[in-house]
Amino acid sequence: MMLSGKSTWLFPNKPKIISTGVIGGPFEADSNLSKDFDYFKDDLWMEQASFEKAQQLLLEDASKLAVKKAQINEKDINLFISGDLMNQITPTTFAAKMLQHPYLGIFSACATTTEGLALAALITNNHSGKYILTGAASHHAATERQYRYPTEYGGQKPPTSQWTVTGAGCAIVSTEGEGPVVTSATLGKVIDMEMTDPFHMGGAMAPAAVDTILTHFKDQNIDASYYDLIITGDLGKIGSSICFDLLKQRGLHLQRKQYEDCGAMIYKESQPVFSGGSGAACPAVVTYGYLVNEMKKQTYNKILIVATGALHSPLTVKQGDSIPCIAHAISLENEGDQE
Amino acid sequence: MMLSGKSTWLFPNKPKIISTGVIGGPFEADSNLSKDFDYFKDDLWMEQASFEKAQQLLLEDASKLAVKKAQINEKDINLFISGDLMNQITPTTFAAKMLQHPYLGIFSACATTTEGLALAALITNNHSGKYILTGAASHHAATERQYRYPTEYGGQKPPTSQWTVTGAGCAIVSTEGEGPVVTSATLGKVIDMEMTDPFHMGGAMAPAAVDTILTHFKDQNIDASYYDLIITGDLGKIGSSICFDLLKQRGLHLQRKQYEDCGAMIYKESQPVFSGGSGAACPAVVTYGYLVNEMKKQTYNKILIVATGALHSPLTVKQGDSIPCIAHAISLENEGDQE
Numbered sequence: 001m002m003l004s005g006k007s008t009w010l011f012p013n014k015p016k017i018i019s020t021g022v023i024g025g026p027f028e029a030d031s032n033l034s035k036d037f038d039y040f041k042d043d044l045w046m047e048q049a050s051f052e053k054a055q056q057l058l059l060e061d062a063s064k065l066a067v068k069k070a071q072i073n074e075k076d077i078n079l080f081i082s083g084d085l086m087n088q089i090t091p092t093t094f095a096a097k098m099l100q101h102p103y104l105g106i107f108s109a110c111a112t113t114t115e116g117l118a119l120a121a122l123i124t125n126n127h128s129g130k131y132i133l134t135g136a137a138s139h140h141a142a143t144e145r146q147y148r149y150p151t152e153y154g155g156q157k158p159p160t161s162q163w164t165v166t167g168a169g170c171a172i173v174s175t176e177g178e179g180p181v182v183t184s185a186t187l188g189k190v191i192d193m194e195m196t197d198p199f200h201m202g203g204a205m206a207p208a209a210v211d212t213i214l215t216h217f218k219d220q221n222i223d224a225s226y227y228d229l230i231i232t233g234d235l236g237k238i239g240s241s242i243c244f245d246l247l248k249q250r251g252l253h254l255q256r257k258q259y260e261d262c263g264a265m266i267y268k269e270s271q272p273v274f275s276g277g278s279g280a281a282c283p284a285v286v287t288y289g290y291l292v293n294e295m296k297k298q299t300y301n302k303i304l305i306v307a308t309g310a311l312h313s314p315l316t317v318k319q320g321d322s323i324p325c326i327a328h329a330i331s332l333e334n335e336g337d338q339e
Numbered sequence: 340m341m342l343s344g345k346s347t348w349l350f351p352n353k354p355k356i357i358s359t360g361v362i363g364g365p366f367e368a369d370s371n372l373s374k375d376f377d378y379f380k381d382d383l384w385m386e387q388a389s390f391e392k393a394q395q396l397l398l399e400d401a402s403k404l405a406v407k408k409a410q411i412n413e414k415d416i417n418l419f420i421s422g423d424l425m426n427q428i429t430p431t432t433f434a435a436k437m438l439q440h441p442y443l444g445i446f447s448a449c450a451t452t453t454e455g456l457a458l459a460a461l462i463t464n465n466h467s468g469k470y471i472l473t474g475a476a477s478h479h480a481a482t483e484r485q486y487r488y489p490t491e492y493g494g495q496k497p498p499t500s501q502w503t504v505t506g507a508g509c510a511i512v513s514t515e516g517e518g519p520v521v522t523s524a525t526l527g528k529v530i531d532m533e534m535t536d537p538f539h540m541g542g543a544m545a546p547a548a549v550d551t552i553l554t555h556f557k558d559q560n561i562d563a564s565y566y567d568l569i570i571t572g573d574l575g576k577i578g579s580s581i582c583f584d585l586l587k588q589r590g591l592h593l594q595r596k597q598y599e600d601c602g603a604m605i606y607k608e609s610q611p612v613f614s615g616g617s618g619a620a621c622p623a624v625v626t627y628g629y630l631v632n633e634m635k636k637q638t639y640n641k642i643l644i645v646a647t648g649a650l651h652s653p654l655t656v657k658q659g660d661s662i663p664c665i666a667h668a669i670s671l672e673n674e675g676d677q678e
Contacts, residue, residue, distance in 0.1 A: 001469075003417070007417060010467075049658075086652070087652045087654060088448070088650060094663060104454060105650070106443070106444065119458070125465060126461060127341045128340070189441050190436040311427060311429065312427065313425070315425075319388075321433070324436045326444075
């Protein structure tokens with residue numbers, strides 16, 4: 001079986017991230033990771049008629065850029081796998097309409113990046129496609145409209161709230177070419193600690209990240225020293241601190257420098273983002289920008305990326321439901337460093 | 340490559356539909372296909388606090404039934420793949436929370452059944468899971484609330500409109516066991532003929548079905564006589580008539596008895612469903628109920644199932660966008676009848 005434990009997929013045929021496209025908005029141009037974006041859009045509208053269409057454009061442009069940087073043709077792409085936070089994932093669908101690749105829509109909120117990367121790796125590992133395009137986008141203002149409307153003038157947010165990243169990160173996965181190797185994927189279960197505060201999603205999602213990380217270590221029968229870095233998706237400063245403590249409580253003793261969070265690291269202290277970044281683009285731009293770059297520099301040779309998603313809707317919150325969460329993990333390893 | 344053409348996955352390791360669970364609502368108990376459901380819920384509320392929770396219950400119950408009928412344990416399931424029409428696919432997510440299997444959320448509206456079945460077949464073909472659970476549910480009243488609210492008292496619908504099926508159909512896919520073999524999957528592109536009427540989704544989706552069917556025949560290099568039956572998802576009476584004519588125009592001459600549509604066949608003439616059934620459950624209950632049963636009786640030995648999805652949202656309709664559509668095709672063949 002190309003399976004370890006119950007839910008960790010193995011990819012012995014070495015699918016790799018052979019190319020990426022990473023675009024941000026104006027706010028991201030001032031972030032900690034600004035050097036890891038290919039370029040930035042100058043304003044939130046991006047000459048589009050709506051914020052949703054701006055999000056669509058980000059995804060289209062990041063996709064085309066990944067194809068261009070891979071030095072392949074658009075028609076070489078076998079499949080496009082993507083999704084987003086918006087109702088019926090319409091920005092992604094309209095991008096897929098423009099790109100005209102065969103298309104699989106997925107939904108796991110901010111865990112979209114690792115769900116898509118897991119599927120892309122599986123497909124290429126099974127020789128069911130040569131070049132798979134995957135990625136995710138989000139847009140601060142489109143997300144605010146859907147989840148937080150009406151956004152009142154002067155309305156305050158609690159310190160646990162997070163800032164949706166405006167951007168898109170895309171990758172091309174193939175067994176041919178060079179780049180970080182996708183060695184395994186651990187698919188998470190829905191974990192729901194009965195939290196009900198949509199302004200504290202980092203806290204709601206932390207237990208899902210912990211569950212998937214522990215499952216991954218158990219399935220793979222490895223210890224805490226295996227990875228140079230374990231990085232969660234968008235728990236933010238508060239959520240990632242909870243995650244680190246929970247992992248320790250549950251027996252996984254990481255060194256502090258072994259653990260990061262995309263949402264906690266992306267913005268500067270001086271940016272007014274409360275607990276940090278979030279959104280489907282958050283793990284997408286950090287993974288396909290910063291992490292891929294640092295792996296190429298061999299700052300890190302073995303990384304576990306654990307994107308997390310809060311799977312509630314405005315309707316379920318109004319109906320009094322708790323916030324169900326999920327996390328999917330992907331291990332990336334430089335060739336020569338795989339055991 | 341386990342690929343034919345650009346986007347038709349091949350499954351030489353013979354993943355099979357080894358078990359199904361099919362549940363309907365009270366309206367479906369009076370349908371043409373009532374004998375192909377395992378059982379029916381007596382009312383739309385199903386003792387739940389909301390229609391969305393009733394939809395969740397349908398999916399949970401159909402999933403558990405498929406596991407029970409396969410004579411395996413819940414813990415034997417490696418992965419649950421599902422999605423639905425609701426914002427952020429929350430009924431599916433809350434079902435996944437109760438089932439506690441590793442979970443991949445997908446979104447392709449009423450094409451969810453074939454997207455899920457394609458992925459389940461790929462995963463088992465790649466030996467990345469022994470038992471994969473997949474399926475889809477929809478609920479008439481939950482869908483009306485989201486897409487057609489306010490549903491006015493006495494408000495009339497045009498004859499092109501369709502009736503969302505209340506029900507759930509689930510299947511367990513495995514390379515071990517007996518049942519119809521999933522031999523290939525053709526993944527569709529987004530096709531958008533710039534139609535803007537959300538009360539004529541059959542017409543909007545028909546060209547997507549046509550595109551995927553023609554791609555499948557080209558990729559597989561087969562002719563119209565290959566399949567005993569080609570069945571589209573939920574085009575309804577009007578949309579399926581358009582599809583049949585378009586296929587003929589484009590050079591695929593099917594005999595009338597070779598072509599059906601889940602939405603056109605599910606309800607009786609006497610039921611007030613306008614152009615027919617729709618919803619994510621429509622192709623799910625017809626595929627995992629009627630079609631699997633008829634294949635077991637060898638009424639059909641080779642079927643191409645082409646579930647179709649209209650990927651718009653209420654927001655994109657209000658913003659004046661057209662209705663982007665998709666279709667994913669799955670070929671099911673009885674063992675001994677594969678060429």
